[in-house]
Amino acid sequence: VPTLPNWAVQVFQVVTILALAPLVGGIIARAEAVIQQRRGPRVLQPYYDILKLLRKETVLPAPAGLVFRAAPYVSFAAYATIPLLIPALTNFPLPLGYMADFLGVGLILALASFVVSIAAVDSGSPYAQLGSSRLRSFGALNEPTVIFVTFVLALTTHTDLPYAFGATLRSSTVQVLRPSHLLMIAAFFMLVLTETGRIPVENHGSTLEFGQIEEGRVAEHSGPGLAFLRWGSNVKQLLLYTIFANVLVVPWGMASSGRLDRVLLAIVLLFVKALGVGAVVVVIESSFAKLRLYKIPEFTVASFMLAVLAVVIFLFEPGFGDSHLSVFGAAATITAVLVLLLEFGLLRSQDVWEQLRLYALGSLVVAALAFSTAATGHGGSSLYVLGAVTIGLKAVLFPQGIRYVLRNLEVEPRVPSVLGVPSGILIAVGLSALAFVVLRPVHIGAEAALPLSALPVAVGGVLVAFLLMVLRPYAPSQLLGFLVLENAVSVASLVIAPGLPIILALLLLFDVLVGVLVFIVLVQYLAVERTAVRTDVLNRLTG
């Protein structure tokens, strides 16, 4: 098998990204259409669009000048530069690969976006200018997010070169499963959604001007210029997916030398990883609604906060020292972080039905942790029973029962927070960090195998559940706050006390069941006697 010289691999890398990008975009569009039971475009449609646009003539708006005409090409050139700098196909640096670090990549991406915004101003079109001003204001927090994501990586690896990140993660896999790394991944994924114009930020490719951001900016472009802008945005999407997968999440499956077969395998794997990320995007696009325009900052603030939390947690993590990787440890950490993230979702949500869904999802995650704990030999097979009971009670019976009662009572489903969502999330981030600060000096002294770094995440979950009850003056939401608190405690119990006898665990669940019944009785009383389930009107008794 021939071995390619490094420069040839580098060329391969750039060509692969540029050539595959429209295909990935096309597959995502098609998959979404199929899920929504439409026929949808062919997967090769983006290529046809680009070819068609390249053949068309360019129509310039009257005030447009050199900036407007050059912008598509400058931005495309910027996108085409980035594949040189990131590990797309190889896990060793290629020629020119050290030209820029992670922040440099961010700056080149920013340049690409900046010239398009300038061009929008140059076009004189109000729609284009509106799009770019929206992008500027909503995107103001994206760069700090990137910086904090870089901090986490740099703290882990003592460098900020993308190639080095991957190498460090490969050499100690346990890094990937640290709470800080998982939170950073979540933050970066939200950033990817924002930057690629996906739901919940933007309706990808929508021509409705109310919600337009990215599409609005390029409204005045036509012909080959538009072709390069469209191609460029596909390339950007694939680039971000590549960074997400090859640097942050799964830095495996890249060629370790220039052998042709390995490089070809790496191309296939890159494609598969990109489609994997795309699949998650498709699920999100099909299950959530677009945020109203003025709610978008809540999303970017949340992503920024998660990145900040990741950095703070990183500083306190070493005290928990999970030195080796285990399936149980991985499951525990991922579950704890997921439960915490779902609580952030609950904090954001203003709708009691959505909160119920999030709670049910959280319960499923807890049950999955019970199963994986049992499967890895911790705590015995009785945990299967506990997992099954958890699903039955907390994922089905409680959410459905509460939904049934609330529907019968004709309760108003809107449950707005008494504090703005960003402030709420800021406090929640502070509370989660507090759990790490407080628990760091504590030496639990349990069996060695337990993944103790999941414990502060779970404790953070308990604190955030309190916040949830404080911020929502509605009886159903406060009940959910109590249930979420119980979920967080369950995670803590599975993490550090998986051997807790099943009979006690079942007794605890029985108590929660009775508690929920009493809560529901009280909610009914409130709804009947007070004709409202607001609890902030319960302020007569003081002093």
Next chain:
Amino acid sequence: MSWALFTLLGVPLAAVLLALFGSWRLARAATVLAGVASLGLAIAIAIFVEHGRVLAAAHGWIRIDSLGAVFLLATGLLYAMAAVFSVGYLGVDQIDADFPRFARRYFALLNLFGWSMLLVPLAADFGTLWVALELTTIISALLVAIDRTDAALEAAWKYVLIASSGLGIALLSIIVLYATGTHALGSAYLPRFVRFLAHAHGLSKDAVRLSFVLAVVGFGTKVGFVPMHTWLPDAHSEAPAPVSALLSGSLLSGAFYAILRFFQVTVASGERTFAEHVLIVFGVMSLVAASFFVLRQGSYKRLLAYSSIEHMGIIALGVGFGAPLAVAGALLHVITHASAKGLAFFGSGSLLRGYDTKEVEGVTGAGTAMPWTGPMFFAGALALCGLPLSGVFRSEFEIVAGGFARPQYVGVALVLVFVNVAFFGVIWHAGRMVLSPRAAADQDGGASPRERSAWMIAGMLGCLFVSVALGLHLPGDLSTLLSNAGHRLGPAP
């Protein structure tokens, strides 16, 4: 003797069933019988374990020693008296068409509540203890809400939400303790008290401290320690009077009993000073804050509720002082406070039936208008202030004397000062209610207040008798029980 444990748990449940399926008169009779029988059994069990014997049954799932027996006595006493008092307290409402249903539900819940509180000191492990305490919360929340007035609903909602959240933290403390126990006891074991005590040296000190603080915060929410006390005045003031008495004298100390179990483990693992300091901090905060609230209180039931917070602070301080005399005094205080607070809350219930108001302002001349209730309510108030002749005087005296012996001068000084502040508050308000002449406006219009039921007076007399008897003479058996229980908390030599 293990039959006594089963009987103790069976009798209230039988009363629950009778209340659910029988007529309301049957429910009433069953409740009184169950209450009195429970008190008798509690005394018998206490005598059995007073010298340090341990009574266990059901493969060790239920177990009682001298420490648990102290709390069992307090619960038994109040359960019996509340059952008797309830007969009269509810009897006033009989004209209502809905009354039979209401009475059956009330008696069923009251017995269930009593049962769950009897279960607390019988638990042999931390898991069952938590389950029992959570049961007491959710059952009593329904009792607080039973009148379905706006205020009662508000109180019940705050209560169940705050107390359940506190118990969530308490659960976390049990989990931490369990995790640190895996080192010595293996990955899967039952978290029984005795096993922790036997292997206390194998526990991580960090984890034990963390778990103790979490337990004090979590269970302390139910004890009513400031600043987690916010549910307490609401629930105590809005619940029916017998339920208030049970909440105050039995439920609060039951939660404190859970803290004592953690205290035992913490002491056994060599962290005695730390644990005492935590208890002293929370005790002082509760005592100071509550005594000021007592001063400026306008509602006499809320006043008694704040007085409960104050007394829980005193008990925590007594244990925190650590001298054997102070610890025994604190345990005695559990019983004397139960009797005195039962008396005062029963009195307040009777006054509420007579005057139909919870405001101090609205009650005048109770000493003459209600010749039994008025003086006995006043006696309850005096007893709560720790005047001589009352049991509270004896227990507070022991706590203070123990504090001097240790010596803990700052703590003792704080106790003395703020007990006096509360004394002023209670006497000022109670004196105005009972000793003042009947207001002229009230004499003219409306039915004048009168004694409504001999059952209520009987309940009060029972509490008064216990309170005064303990002040005059401490029975030898009880003294043995207390010193044995204090010994289990391992006072420093």
